[in-house]
Amino acid sequence: MFPNFQYLQKVLRNILLCSLYRILGKLKYPNKILPKSNFKNLIEFDSLFKSQSVYLLRRSDLSLDLTFNTIGDLYTLKEDILSLSDIPNMSVNLIGGKFKIKHAKFIIDIKSDACKKWDGKSSVFLSDHIESYSIADALCHIFIDPTNIHELNIPYDKPYDKNLENLLKSLEIDIKPENKKYHFTGKIKFVSEPANLNYWHFELKIYDFKNEPIDYKSSAWLKELCRQILCDVVSVNTSPLVPSVVKIPSKFYKK
């Protein structure tokens, strides 16, 4: 009973403090985009993506003409908009659920606990994080259509080495080296990465043939190739306009 009492006390404290902060104008962050105890650990993007059209959103602090190229009647994202640290593991927000376009103005401090991955079970109390975000209107919205991105295959090479050969044998993967190189296929995927202050946070990652996030620390060539392909694919599949946002049914995020 004692832990439950403590929890109740914390819930009440959070409600009271948040109400007070909101009255004083010190709190504007939307409670509705926080993870809830009745939410699933992760949103299964594969099944959501297969069942309906979805869009992901990023903000830009630059104007439309400095964010997008206009090529004929086509928009492509300027690559400078994506910083080196964005690729891979590019942060995006899933819209169609509780996260609305207007929420893009809230920027979570990446060094704070608010930005850390939600543990999938704890309640998050907004009153603990009132100093962990800032507000700035986005000068331009970047809408990402995942149709041509999610599950996209990326070919990449790895030089032959004995350890890799042994690993492939153990995994019963029948790939033979050609000219002392193995030719593999990686995959680009959108993955649910709920943060303490944003349940709708996703990341764009590249997975290797073992279905693990790709490790290209040893090769500048491989890093550049993977990075560039990802940038190109994202750049071509973004727009400052979104045709219509289809509502995400609660079965995809509620337990």
Add this chain to the structure above:
Amino acid sequence: MISPEVIEKSETQLLNVPVRIEQISLSGQAQDLIQKCYSSNEFQESYWALVLADLNDLNQKSMKIKSSDSSGQASIVQETLPTYFENNLQHIKDSFSKELSLKKDSIKDSLSLITETFDRISKFISELNFEFGNVEIINSNKLKFTLLFPGKKLLLITKSIFPERIDFSSDEVIFSFFINRKLIASDVSEFPVLTKGFKKYLAM
């Protein structure tokens, strides 16, 4: 001897029709061609390098000289460049100038290298029959060409200014080709090979 005056005069004649000269050597045929171009009867072998350099400098717009044959036996190949070549080149030059003026403060240190790389690759790219083209300078170390072709075909070519830092050769680029925003192919290729192959593909 070839005087600068003669070069200047001959260049005008030469630029009447865009031409590409490949594998020029010091064979009799090559000498004939150079003499014809420069209206000079005093062409000497020792000026070959000078002539090549001048042709490259003076004919950025319409002439591509690939190499001379060290054996001196290669034949001369002239090829008329496509009629859209100069328009395309101007189109991407305009886009490049706009990008330069936008980023002039951030690219001060690498400006000459960026311009040199653009000059080298833009002539090849202009041989592709695109509808719209765009040039981006990325993080002061890359040039990105985005070319839109009929049928919603999009070719993205990215060239590093410092290829050696990423284990690329000096001519290697990364390209991604899309139809209706869907990635069809992406790889590393040398840009002369890429543009030649892509030209063939577009003609199919």
